[in-house]
Amino acid sequence: MPALLEVIERQQFIMGDEVARLEQAVAELSGAAHGIACASGTDALLLPLKVLDLQPGDEVITTPFTFFATAGAIWNAAGRPVFVDIERRSFNIDVTAVEAAITPRTRAMVPVHLFGQMAPMERVMALAARHGLAVIEDAAQAIGARRQIGGGWRMAGELGTAGALSFFPSKNLGAWGDGGMIVTQDAVLAERLRKLRTHGGAKQYHHEEVGTNSRLDTLQAAVLLAKLPHLGAWSAARRERAARYTAALAGLDALTTPWVDPANEHIFHQYTIRTPRRDALRQRLTERGIGCAVYYPTPLHLQPCFRDLGHRAGAFPESERAAAEALSLPIYPELSPESQERVVAAVREICA
Numbered sequence: 001m002p003a004l005l006e007v008i009e010r011q012q013f014i015m016g017d018e019v020a021r022l023e024q025a026v027a028e029l030s031g032a033a034h035g036i037a038c039a040s041g042t043d044a045l046l047l048p049l050k051v052l053d054l055q056p057g058d059e060v061i062t063t064p065f066t067f068f069a070t071a072g073a074i075w076n077a078a079g080r081p082v083f084v085d086i087e088r089r090s091f092n093i094d095v096t097a098v099e100a101a102i103t104p105r106t107r108a109m110v111p112v113h114l115f116g117q118m119a120p121m122e123r124v125m126a127l128a129a130r131h132g133l134a135v136i137e138d139a140a141q142a143i144g145a146r147r148q149i150g151g152g153w154r155m156a157g158e159l160g161t162a163g164a165l166s167f168f169p170s171k172n173l174g175a176w177g178d179g180g181m182i183v184t185q186d187a188v189l190a191e192r193l194r195k196l197r198t199h200g201g202a203k204q205y206h207h208e209e210v211g212t213n214s215r216l217d218t219l220q221a222a223v224l225l226a227k228l229p230h231l232g233a234w235s236a237a238r239r240e241r242a243a244r245y246t247a248a249l250a251g252l253d254a255l256t257t258p259w260v261d262p263a264n265e266h267i268f269h270q271y272t273i274r275t276p277r278r279d280a281l282r283q284r285l286t287e288r289g290i291g292c293a294v295y296y297p298t299p300l301h302l303q304p305c306f307r308d309l310g311h312r313a314g315a316f317p318e319s320e321r322a323a324a325e326a327l328s329l330p331i332y333p334e335l336s337p338e339s340q341e342r343v344v345a346a347v348r349e350i351c352a
C-alpha cells in the first residue's frame, strides 16, 4: 500500500501529517468542527469524561446494554455509572428513564448509538440543556450514522458535548489495530483534549495537567484515510443486505427483525435479531459454520466489577431480555446473496 510505504520512508510514525488529515476528514463527516485522534474508542470516551473533573459520588447516566467500555470509561474517570433501561425496539437508551434518574449529583449522560443507529439525540440534548448536563455520545458503532432532527440530518457525534468513535478493526471504518477519535464543536474542549492525549502538555516538556499517552499511529491514520472514501458505499451496502435479511425473515412468529427508527439512517454495524430461541439458533448456525455473535450476553449492571452498585437481576428488564434474546447475524458489505440465503434457511428452521 503506497500510503503506508510513504509513512515508513518518512519515519514520522507518531503524529504524522496523516493524523491531522484524518482528524479533519472525520470531523467533517461527523458534522463536527474538530477531531482529536486517540488510541482507541475507549479513550475517546475516557478523555472527554476526564475533562468533566468528576468528584467522588458524581453520577453519569448510561445504559447497561452496551459494550463494557461505555461504563468502564465512566468509572475510570471517577464517575459513578447510573444505569437506565433501554427501549425494547431500538436497544437504545430510554430517554424517559433517563429523566427519572437525574439527581443533583448527575453531571453527564452517555447515550450509546447501539448497533449503528442513533439514539434520539433531540430528546437527549433537550434534557441535557434543562439540567445543565454534558453529553458524551458513544458513537463507537455509529460513524456516519445520521438522524433527521428539526428538518435536517444530524450526524452521530454532531450534537453532543463530544462524540467518541472507534476504529477497532471490525467497525464500519476499521483500522489495522486499535484507534479512536473524539469529535466536538467546542474549540476550547478540543484544545484541552489534544493536550490530554499527549501527557497534558501543549509544549514539549511543559505539563499544565496530567494527561496520558493516547495517540493514533500515523500508519493507522494512513490506513483509515485510504478506507474513508469508501465508507458511505460500504454502509449503504450493509443497509441493502439488512433489507434483504428483513424481507427474507418476515412472518416468523418467534423472531423479531431489527427496528429502524423512521428518523434514522442506520449504518448496520450489526444486524441484530431477537428470538426467545436464541441459544438454539446460535448453536444451529455455529454447527453450519455460519458466524454469529451475542452482543451482549451480560448487561453491565450484573457484571461482577459493578457489584457494589447494588443492582440485582430484574433491575433493568428490557436490557436483560435483550441480553437473553439478541443475536447478530453476519453482515458486511461483500456478503453475497447466496451466503445470506444459507443464513436465512438456518434461521427459518429454528424460528418457524
Ligand SMILES: Cc1ncc(COP(=O)(O)O)c(C=O)c1O
Pocket (backbone or CB within 6 Å): 040, 041, 042, 043, 066, 067, 069, 070, 112, 138, 140, 141, 165, 166, 167, 168, 178, 179, 180
Ligand atoms: C459501544 C462501544 N463503546 C465503546 C467501544 C470501545 O472502542 P475500542 O474497542 O476502540 O476501545 C466499543 C468498541 O469496541 C463499542 O462498541
